[in-house]
Amino acid sequence: MKSTPPRWAQRLLAWLHPANTLEEVEGDLDELYAYWHQRAGKTQATLRYLLNVLSVLPPFVRRRQQPHSYPQPSLFHPDMIRSYIKIALRNLWRSKGYTAVNVVGLSVAFCICLFLFLTAYRQFTFDSFHKDGDRIFQTYLFANDPERVSRTGGMPLPLMPALKADFPEVEAAARIMSGRTSLVEYRGKYVDKMVIQTDPDFLTLFSFPLIKGSSDVALRDLSSIVVSEAMAKAVFGNEDPIGKHLLIGSEGNKKQYIVTGIIADSPDNSSVHYDALVRIETAPNYQTDKDNWYANSHRVFIRVAPDVDQTAFEARLKPFAQKYFANTIQDLRKKGAKPDERSDVFAIRLQKLADVHFDRDISNGKGAPIALIYVLIGIGVFILSIACINFINMSIARSFTRAKEVGVRKSLGAQKHQLFGQIWSESTFICFIGFVTGITLTCLLLGTFNSTFQTKFTLTYAFQPGFIAWMVGVFVVVTFIAGGYPAWQMARFNAVEVLKGKVSLKRPGLLRNSLIVTQFTMSSLLACCTLIAIQQVDHLRQQPVGFDKEQVISIPVGNQVNGRQVLGRLRNRLTNDPTVLAVTGTSTNLGKGKDRVTSRSTFGFTYKGKQITTDWLLVDYDYLKTLDMKLLAGRDFDPAYAADSVNRVVVTESMAKLIDAKQPVGAFIRDDSDTTGAKSEIIGVVPDFQLYSVADEARPIAMHISNREDIHYVFVRVAPQSLAQSMDKIKKIWQEVAPQSEFLGSFLDENVDGWYQNEQAMSQIFSLAASIAMLLSCLGLFAIALLVIEQRTKEIGIRKVMGASVVNIIVVLSRDFVKLVAIALAIAIPLAWFGMQKWLDNYAERITISIWIFAGVGLASLLAALATVSFHSIKAALMNPVKSLRSE
Structure with a gap:
């Protein structure tokens, strides 16, 4: 049966407040009176009722005196903004743990996004400065x-x-x-x-x-x-x-x-x-x-x-x-x-x-694949989304601990837009602190980023108007989504239900579960992609390149000396050195040396009606010996044959197949349309070898010797013992035979690793992103679990009193979160498999994706989530039930 206030109290309220303006207030106060009457008795209920009447009296008395002139406070009124700021700072200071978790998550996310979006912005603004670029x-x-x-x-x-x-x-x-x-x-x-x-x-x-x-x-x-x-x-x-x-x-x-x-x-x-x-x-x-x-x-x-x-x-x-x-x-x-x-x-x-710039086929292989740029943007969005999800989940979870505050404010006359502004201002503060901290981290880590990913970014890039507008837009969107939604939800709380204790976090909501699933889906997806990318890079490195890249030193000649003269002097100095096995020269380096120069010379001709394009490689004597390349047929270049330096070539196996000769050695290659009679005789055939990166188009190779063309690189094969000492020795000799040219020697195996620079950078980015994504996901889960378990303190105490063991309580508290992670894995694994299959299709040499990769990621994700939740679960399970029930 509903309890009502005494008649004298109702008459007092009716005299003070016109019924047509206080219907909602009267209804709320009546329900509150009924609730207090049941809980505390009639006398105490009447006193609480009068206190509520008096608390709303001043504004409504003014309203009675001036019925239509009472100004409603504006959300953006200076006094209101100052009030919001003061209250926001107080609340954030009281909840230091909540604030710290959100600031750390957002600052790390903003820092990563700044780097990734800066990279993408630079790529998308290539050649944009030309007046008639379109x-x-x-x-x-x-x-x-x-x-x-x-x-x-x-x-x-x-x-x-x-x-x-x-x-x-x-x-x-x-x-x-x-x-x-x-x-x-x-x-x-x-x-x-x-x-x-x-x-x-x-x-x-x-x-x-x-x-x-x-x-x-x-x-x-x-x-x-x-x-x-x-x-x-x-x-x-x-x-x-x-x-x-x-x-x-x-x-x-x-x-x-x-x-x-x-x-x-x-x-x-x-x-x-x-x-x-x-x-x-x-x-x-x-x-x-x-x-x-x-x-x-x-x-x-x-x-x-x-x-x-x-x-x-x-x-x-x-x-x-x-x-x-x-x-x-x-x-x-x-x-x-x-x-x-x-x-x-x-x-x-x-x-x-x-x-x-995005078209490697027509930009001499110097462009960045546009798919990689979109991947970078996607990773940045993933990281930022996970941080926003943490923010939303924690804000909503925390809103239940502040529900009584919101209920009292509403019962005292606070409007929805005022509550929204107050709560959103706190979220804006956290986002702003995270954004500023992220920018600071970016400035501090810029040098490390440049050295790791071989970029040359400076702070001037970040201050370009377009990029500033881009990042301000990101900040506004994050603030609006991550802060606006929880504020809107809290502003909608029903004051009576809140004060009666009917609003709590004990039951998981669909939104919270969906967000947790989303963030673990993203982090698991990145983890799967990371492992697959790392395995593919390792697979490429282990592929045979067709020559022995170990123990060979590559030295760029430079432009200040004559390459042929330097090669001759170096040969003379190293002839009797037992640690030097062979010396040769060439026009094209293998891999990316310290000079970072990559050049390509191709030769196209029509042979018996067939269009053939081959890599035209200038070499010197002992090229095959230095690289330990075996002949399949014929012979190597020999100084005893003077014509070898004029019109003779050694070709790869694929080139021999293209000319379709039963006996390629002794065959002549020439252009059908060439009437001058120029032709080159094939004197040897070697197995195919990798002259350029797997990302570039592979062509057959024709090697020739010419006394007129420049030698740009010198290769020296040394004995396997004391490689470091051999490098020091050759450096000293180089300074004697070519004092004008800086010594930039490097081992071929290091150069060949440079071919996979893009793939290596991609795997590093994936690794970093996956680690941060999983860390942020666990950080958010850690905070959510803490808030949820705090809400279930009484339940845990009752379970212990009824005989539940510590293990039982841990299972009860953890199973809901583990189920969410399992759902996330069920979504992430098929997406990772499909996306990485498409990426691997770009490589002639590729790995087969193993099911154990997904099993490992799944197990690691489940264990990480279980460990995160178990920390609070074990702590709660070991609590004295008497203390938890008393505190509740």
Whole structure:
């Protein structure tokens, strides 16, 4: 039976408050009176009732005197904001543990996201500084070869002039030929710089500012050179470079240039890098290949008119391709090539400048795969989501411990928007502290990040307007989601039910369980991907590369000395050294050495109607011996045969199969269209070996010797004993035979590891992300378990009194959380298997995903969750039941 207040108390309330304005208050107070009457007796209930009446009296008395002029406080009123801040700081200070857990989780998440999003932002802003970037394209050749669809950015020299002549909508076009650095000499000073060959349109096609000189005349003459700011300072110091003469090239092959302009340095996020620009006509092979449509040696960029559509322009290029590449198209059709979905067997196509960096096929393998960038963003979102889930779960869990506070506030007249503002302000404080701490951690760890992932980030990247807007947006979204939802939930509490004790955390809600499942799904998914990526990297490293990479020292020659002369001197010094087994030279390094230079020379020709593209590798005598490569047929290069250095080659097994000769040794390879009679005789066949990374297209290899071409690397095979001493000895000898060149020797096995740099970086990122994700997930579970067990203190005491053992109580308290982790694993494992299968499909050599990886991750996740929850469960189970029941 419902108890009601005494009539005199009701009349007092009716006199003080008009019924039409206090219906909700009266109803609430009546229900509170009934509740207190049942619990504490009539007299005490009446007194509590009057106290509540008096507590709401002042504002409503004013309202009675001025019925329609009482101002409702605004959520954003300065006085309200100050009040929110004061109360928020007090509450956070009283709940130091709750605050610390959330701040640590958010700061770590923000720090990781700053690094990952900074990396992604840099990649997505590549080439964005060009004024007409949306109208600039790089051309590439597409061939729907039955053996393998190919896309290459290497263009023949006559293509660009033909494009400008045949298509008036091409406003500007430039060829860019770049390779290794060149030796620059000025008044006895020598520096290595990247000098690229290009066309005069380069200065108007791109938006690199010309600081001195005129874009119309700077590259007008073949003897003109435009230098970058950095090169001008390094070479000329404080002198004015304009009009000065420079010598460029190695000894015996130097050319003189006159400085006609200074151009700004190319930004780090540019697809085109340079130290100086010269005319492409000065390239060594220009005169012989200027009309050759089958010698691909450079990249071509064009800018089209504003109203030109890319698809329509590519359609107009079809007759152009049929005109100039008729033989190539005919050869492809003979091989059985079929038109693709765009009806092309062979085509010239365009790639937007903004996308060139992501296209490894046409950017000389220097681009970053866009899929990897999206993976980085996804990992950042995962980490931030886990931190937000922790924040939401803990805020909701904590809201039940503050439920009576909210109930009293509402019964005293607080509005929902006021409660929302108060609680959200506390969440905003925590997010802000976490955000600032995350930024501080980023600044402190920037050097470590750069050294680990071989990047060159500086703090200036983080202060770019676009990135600041991006991160502010992330902060606002996190604050709105992580703080707004719990505040909204608490503001909706019913005051009467809260004060009656009907709102508690003893029963797990669907939202809380869903969030816990989500965060453990993310962390388990990252853990599975990490183990698979690590296994794939180890698998790639263990694959045979076709040569013995152990005990071989690779030494970059540099541009300040003649490679052939240095190789000869080194051979003479090491001939009688018992610890040196062989010495040779080559034009291309194996792996990535300390000079970080990667170059590639290819040779394409038509052989008996078949289009063949091979890696054209310059070597010296004893190359096979130094790398311990065995001959399958024929012989090695021999100084006793003078013709070996003119027109003879040693080819790999795959090259021998392409020419389809029963006896490849003694066969001749030549271009069907070559009427000069030039040909090369095959004198030996070796097994296929890895000349470049597995991420690059594998081609057959033809090795040749030439006395006219430069040697860029020296290989020295040493005895297995005392490798460190051998390196020191060769370094000392190198300083004697090549004093002008810095010694950058490294072992080939270290260089080959550099091929898998991207895969290694990916596995490191996955490892770091998985560790942090699991740590944050367990941290959130730790706090949730603490709050839940605090709510169940009375239940635990009763169970112990009834005879439950410690193990029984631990099982009861832990099983719900373990079930959630098991559900998360059931979701994460299939997703990990599917995603990593797609990733592994990019590799010719790949692992088979083992079920034990998922079993290990599942067991580790369950044990981590069980250990996290058990800490509180054991503590609660060992509590004295009398104490827990009394405190309850």
